[in-house]
Amino acid sequence: MTVEVRLPTVLRPHAGGATTVSAEGTTIGEVIESLVGRYPGMSGQVLTPEGSLHRFVNVYVNDDDVRYLDQLDTKVADGDTVSILPAVAGG
Amino acid sequence: MAYHRSVLDLIGNTPLVEVSELSPNPEARILLKLEGQNPGGSVKDRVALAMVEEAEKEGRLEKGATLIEPSSGNTGIGLAMVARVKGYKLNVVLPASVSPERRQALEVWGASIIESPGPEGSNGAVRLAERLHAENPEWVFLYQYANRANPRAHYEGTGPEIWRDCPEVTHFVAGLGTSGTLVGAGRFLKERNPKIQVWAVEPPAGENVDGLRSLDDGYIPPIFTELGGPEILDRKTIANPRDSIVWTRKLADVGIFAGISTGAAMAGAIRCAESVPSGVIVAISADGGWKYLSTGAWTDEIDVVVERAKRIIYF
Numbered sequence A: 001m002t003v004e005v006r007l008p009t010v011l012r013p014h015a016g017g018a019t020t021v022s023a024e025g026t027t028i029g030e031v032i033e034s035l036v037g038r039y040p041g042m043s044g045q046v047l048t049p050e051g052s053l054h055r056f057v058n059v060y061v062n063d064d065d066v067r068y069l070d071q072l073d074t075k076v077a078d079g080d081t082v083s084i085l086p087a088v089a090g091g
Numbered sequence B: 001m002a003y004h005r006s007v008l009d010l011i012g013n014t015p016l017v018e019v020s021e022l023s024p025n026p027e028a029r030i031l032l033k034l035e036g037q038n039p040g041g042s043v044k045d046r047v048a049l050a051m052v053e054e055a056e057k058e059g060r061l062e063k064g065a066t067l068i069e070p071s072s073g074n075t076g077i078g079l080a081m082v083a084r085v086k087g088y089k090l091n092v093v094l095p096a097s098v099s100p101e102r103r104q105a106l107e108v109w110g111a112s113i114i115e116s117p118g119p120e121g122s123n124g125a126v127r128l129a130e131r132l133h134a135e136n137p138e139w140v141f142l143y144q145y146a147n148r149a150n151p152r153a154h155y156e157g158t159g160p161e162i163w164r165d166c167p168e169v170t171h172f173v174a175g176l177g178t179s180g181t182l183v184g185a186g187r188f189l190k191e192r193n194p195k196i197q198v199w200a201v202e203p204p205a206g207e208n209v210d211g212l213r214s215l216d217d218g219y220i221p222p223i224f225t226e227l228g229g230p231e232i233l234d235r236k237t238i239a240n241p242r243d244s245i246v247w248t249r250k251l252a253d254v255g256i257f258a259g260i261s262t263g264a265a266m267a268g269a270i271r272c273a274e275s276v277p278s279g280v281i282v283a284i285s286a287d288g289g290w291k292y293l294s295t296g297a298w299t300d301e302i303d304v305v306v307e308r309a310k311r312i313i314y315f
C-alpha cells in the first residue's frame, strides 16, 4: 500500500523540507517504520525508544486519530492520507 | 413579577434543537445544544462561573482580586462577564490570531488584554500566562486546562441537561479544546448509559503552530489525562477548515447562526451519522456566529473564507 503522509512543520527539515511524502505499509506502524527508515532524523521524534507513539504526536488516517482506532495496528488502504500533527493546546 | 436577580443566573439550561434535515442518514437524528444562548455568548460561561465560585469557596479570591487567564477567547469572555458582576479584575492572555470580535467582547466587560504571539497559538498563551503569574504571584490563575471545576461544570450542568432533555441519546459529539466539555459531560452520560459513544472533533490546530521548536513542546491539558480522557473518548476526528465553514453555512440554511467550531462539531456529527445504522446524536454548539462575522464565513467566496479561517483560532 502506498499512502500520502502529511508532515508537521517541525518534522519537515528531516525530509528535506517536504510537506508531504509517500510511504509504504499496511498498518500505521509499518508506514511510520518506512518513513523513519527513509528519514532517520524522525525516529526519536515520532516514536518512543519502546516503539510506541510519542506522547505529543497525534497520527490520523483520513482525519481519524489512530489512538482511538487500533493505534499502530490501524490498517491503511492505498491512497489513504496519513497526517502527523503535534498535540497543542486548544480552547 | 418574573425575573432573575443576576445575569449569572441565566447561565446553563440551554436548548436542544433538532437539525435532522441535514443528516445524511434518515435513521440518524441530530440535535444541537445551543450554548450560544448563554449570557456571555458561549459554553464557557459555565466554566467561568464554576471556576470563580470554586476559588471563592476555597478562599483564593479576595475582594477586588485580579485574575489572569490564557484563553483564545470564550473562557476569557465568560470570565470577564463574571468578574465584572463580582468585582474582580481580569487580565486575559490572548493569541494575536483570534477574530477581532473576540477581543472586542473582552473589552465590553472591561478585561485587560495581553497579547501572545499568533504563530504560537494557545500554547504560547498558556506559556506567557504561566510566566506572568510567576512574576505576579498575587494574581489568581484559575488555569482552565488544569482546573477540575471546568469539567465539573459540564458533569453537573451540560451532561445532566442532555440526559434530562434527551435520554435517547446514543452519541455525544463535541469540540475538543481544553477537553472540559467532553471529559465532564462525556463521563456523566457514560455513567448513565455506558453504551453512549463519545466523539471528539478538533481543528487541525497543530498544523498552524509554527512556533513549535520540537514535538517535545507539545501540550495535553492536565484535566484530560488526570480525569481519564482517553477512556472517555471513543473516537477523535479532525474537521478541516473547509468542512467547518461548509457546515456552518448549512446550519444557517436551517436557521441556526452558530460559530465556526459548531460547523466543525456538525461535520463530526455528520461522519457519525454516516457510520451508524441508526442513532440519536447530540452535538454541542459552543457559541453563536456573532464573533465570526468579520471572517465573512456566511457571505464571502468559500476559498477566500477558508484561507482566512486557517489563520485564526476559532475554537
Ligand SMILES: Cc1ncc(COP(=O)(O)O)c(C=O)c1O
Residues within 6 Å of the ligand: A090, A091, B042, B044, B073, B074, B075, B175, B176, B177, B178, B179, B180, B181, B182, B259, B261, B262, B286, B287, B314, B315
Ligand atoms: C468556540 C469553542 N468551541 C469549542 C471549544 C472546546 O471546548 P472545551 O474547552 O470544553 O474542550 C471552545 C473552548 O475551548 C470554544 O471556545
